[in-house]
Amino acid sequence: MSRSKDDVESILSSIQELLQNLQKEDNPEAGSLFRALDRVAKISDHIMIVSEELRESELLPEAEKTLKQSQVWLAQMPQLLAQLNQTLVKTDGMLTQAQSTLTTYGQPTELVKEITDSQLPLVLHNLNANLTVMQQMLKDVHGEREQFTLTVHSVQQVLEQMEKTLEALNNHPVFRDGISTPVKNGEIEMHD
8 A cells, every 4th residue: 555655645746846846936937826826816806897897887787688688589489489380380381272273273174174064165155156146136137227217217207198198087078077086185095
């Protein structure tokens, strides 16, 4: 066990020798321990001055406000992340639905066939045929318009002539009592 005692003594002597060397004046690093302690003291004085200036300035309250606001933001961060995740899930669903819609409407002919049970072409064909017949009828009526006008005018002239003839007969002395005078109250009499 003398060996372990020698080791401990050796370590202690090395520490003591180091301390003595640090305190020697002829050592190139003479008094370096004391100089290090002096520097630490000066640095702590500077830190005290800076901390006092910080207390007197408005930087510290502003920094505290910023820290409190940061803490609030950090506390809200999980909720914001959950909302963002929800929004992303909804957006993904909408994009999937949009893709499905684009795929469905990509071939409108097939979609129309599916919705109308393939009857739309037949309906459109019948509608087109009816429109063609209607157009021809309108064209015929338009072409016969002058003939209708002439016929109506001729009928009016015949009726006027008949009225004059009846009036003349009515005023003739021979037939005067034989023809009853029509009632002129604006009503039309009809006999069955």
